[in-house]
Amino acid sequence: MNWFISMMSSTIGRKLIMALTGLFLILFLVVHLSGNLQLLKNDGGESFNTYAQFMGHNPLIKVVSIGNFFFILLHIVYALLLTLQNRKARPVGYLSETTKTSNWNSRNMGILGTIILIFLVVHLQNFWFKMKFGYVPLDDMGYKDIYMETKEAFSQWWLVALYVVSMVFLASHLAHGFQSAFQTLGLNHKKYTPAIQFIGKAFAIIVPLLFAIIPVMMFFNLSF
Amino acid sequence: MRKLNLTLKVWRQKDDKGKGKFETYKLNNVSEESSFLEMMDILNEDLATKKIDPVAFDHDCREGICGTCSMVINGKPHGPLQTTTCQLHMRSFSDGDTITVEPFRAGAFPVLKDLVVDRSAFDRIIQAGGYVSVNTGVSVDANEIPIPKDIADEAMDSATCIGCGACVAACKNASAMLFVSAKVSQFTLLPQGQPERHRRVQKMVAQMDEEGFGACTNTGACSAVCPKEISLTNIARLNREYLTAKVTAQEV
Ligand code: HEM
Numbered sequence: 026m027n028w029f030i031s032m033m034s035s036t037i038g039r040k041l042i043m044a045l046t047g048l049f050l051i052l053f054l055v056v057h058l059s060g061n062l063q064l065l066k067n068d069g070g071e072s073f074n075t076y077a078q079f080m081g082h083n084p085l086i087k088v089v090s091i092g093n094f095f096f097i098l099l100h101i102v103y104a105l106l107l108t109l110q111n112r113k114a115r116p117v118g119y120l121s122e123t124t125k126t127s128n129w130n131s132r133n134m135g136i137l138g139t140i141i142l143i144f145l146v147v148h149l150q151n152f153w154f155k156m157k158f159g160y161v162p163l164d165d166m167g168y169k170d171i172y173m174e175t176k177e178a179f180s181q182w183w184l185v186a187l188y189v190v191s192m193v194f195l196a197s198h199l200a201h202g203f204q205s206a207f208q209t210l211g212l213n214h215k216k217y218t219p220a221i222q223f224i225g226k227a228f229a230i231i232v233p234l235l236f237a238i239i240p241v242m243m244f245f246n247l248s249f
Numbered sequence: 250m251r252k253l254n255l256t257l258k259v260w261r262q263k264d265d266k267g268k269g270k271f272e273t274y275k276l277n278n279v280s281e282e283s284s285f286l287e288m289m290d291i292l293n294e295d296l297a298t299k300k301i302d303p304v305a306f307d308h309d310c311r312e313g314i315c316g317t318c319s320m321v322i323n324g325k326p327h328g329p330l331q332t333t334t335c336q337l338h339m340r341s342f343s344d345g346d347t348i349t350v351e352p353f354r355a356g357a358f359p360v361l362k363d364l365v366v367d368r369s370a371f372d373r374i375i376q377a378g379g380y381v382s383v384n385t386g387v388s389v390d391a392n393e394i395p396i397p398k399d400i401a402d403e404a405m406d407s408a409t410c411i412g413c414g415a416c417v418a419a420c421k422n423a424s425a426m427l428f429v430s431a432k433v434s435q436f437t438l439l440p441q442g443q444p445e446r447h448r449r450v451q452k453m454v455a456q457m458d459e460e461g462f463g464a465c466t467n468t469g470a471c472s473a474v475c476p477k478e479i480s481l482t483n484i485a486r487l488n489r490e491y492l493t494a495k496v497t498a499q500e501v
């Protein structure tokens with residue numbers, strides 16, 4: 026057990042947690058997005074409500090979603106631990122921080138993450154909390170009509186704007202985070218690293234963009 | 250030949266306990282052909298004639314191979330060029346420039362005096378495992394130990410690290426990962442490094458953490474200022490070596 030404790034308390038072990046939880050959250054984003062895109066189907070919410078009913082009641086999904094909350098929490102706790110440790114490593118700063126030799130987002134993952142966290146709280150309160158504990162009328166199939174709730178929420182322009190802007194920050198977090206996770210895991214190879222970097226950039230653009238399109242299209246009553 | 254009139258903002262600190270602050274000095278008629286360290290020498294002569302304590306700064310070889318010449322110039326370790334301070338010349342500056350000169354900043358590199366910092370943390374990391382403890386005997390013939398050319402090249406590239414500490418100075422986390430990764434890589438890649446492979450990486454990382462360096466956020470700021478252009482692939486290798494060693498080594 027000694028080796029495990031010493032590994033997990035080392036800087037590299039802490040980064041291991043960041044990378045693994047980060048990659049899990051990336052996977053979560055894919056699942057979440059593919060489910061949510063059904064909001065844009067032109068069927069009055071039938072497929073989305075069926076999907077939401079399934080997500081809310083399937084035991085496997087329940088276990089995964091508990092894991093998901095746990096991993097977000099771990100990601101945040103370790104982000105805090107690392108940020109504090111990193112601050113402590115440079116007690117006195119520089120007078121002239123003029124020359125930047127790295128990307129802005131890579132240096133500000135903590136700020137980007139905090140903005141994402143604030144968004145998450147608002148987002149969970151809007152939908153997840155309402156679905157779980159609030160009152161949601163039933164649809165024709167007898168399922169909670171979360172589609173209608175979503176449609177109503179996204180008839181408010183400022184909420185749509187909040188979602189779109191938040192996705193920009195998520196994109197920025199991912200643009201560094203995706204490839205960074207592989208680097209942290211030591212998964213670096215002449216053949217594959219260029220591909221990972223390309224996929225990371227593409228992912229960071231496409232996924233937040235699709236997420237952002239949902240509230241915008243619902244606001245304008247557009248669907249497929 | 251251009252002559253430069255400069256304003257220098259230099260960090261002055263009496264000793265390792267002092268508070269320290271910036272002092273501003275004017276220096277005129279500096280030849281653009283003098284090196285940055287020569288400019289500092291001229292400044293010090295000037296200060297000495299004025300009975301002011303000269304600025305202490307580290308330097309040794311003055312030919313870019315020892316890594317001693319540590320200072321942060323206008324916010325960049327070693328100054329505007331990706332080289333050592335001793336290899337930087339005043340032609341990189343313009344007449345009338347204000348140049349800010351600060352020590353490398355890191356908790357693990359305490360300031361001893363003015364621009365001189367204590368980098369013995371690096372020595373202790375090397376002492377923790379950055380060596381091969383078998384007798385190497387007489388030098389063997391070339392190709393006695395077969396090593397593929399690309400591996401030999403990579404090990405050689407890692408071995409060019411001169412331990413100057415610019416990576417730590419540039420990193421927003423004052424992380425020593427680039428240095429440690431280069432030192433681990435040069436052994437890990439070669440047959441002579443294999444017997445101590447797992448022990449070495451664990452001990453060196455443990456010492457690195459012990460010294461209080463930060464963690465790596467993979468920003469790449471280190472490699473961008475490294476005078477020897479040590480690449481980030483070394484850091485990925487260090488992560489891989491460390492995690493593999495922890496998980497698979499026989500010691501429990
Ligand atoms: C869906 C949400 C999120 C995803 C997909 C995500 C993904 C990632 C990934 C893949 C990394 C790279 C890990 C590495 O460098 O090895 C990362 C790093 C980071 N994340 Fe997140 N993250 C999310 C939310 C958050 C939140 C809510 C916070 C903070 C409150 C946060 C803070 C950070 C920080 C500070 C780092 C950099 C750690 C370091 O390298 O020092 N992230 N994230």
Ligand code: FES
Nearest residue numbers: 309311316318335
């Ligand atoms: S004095 Fe030796 S590298 Fe600059």
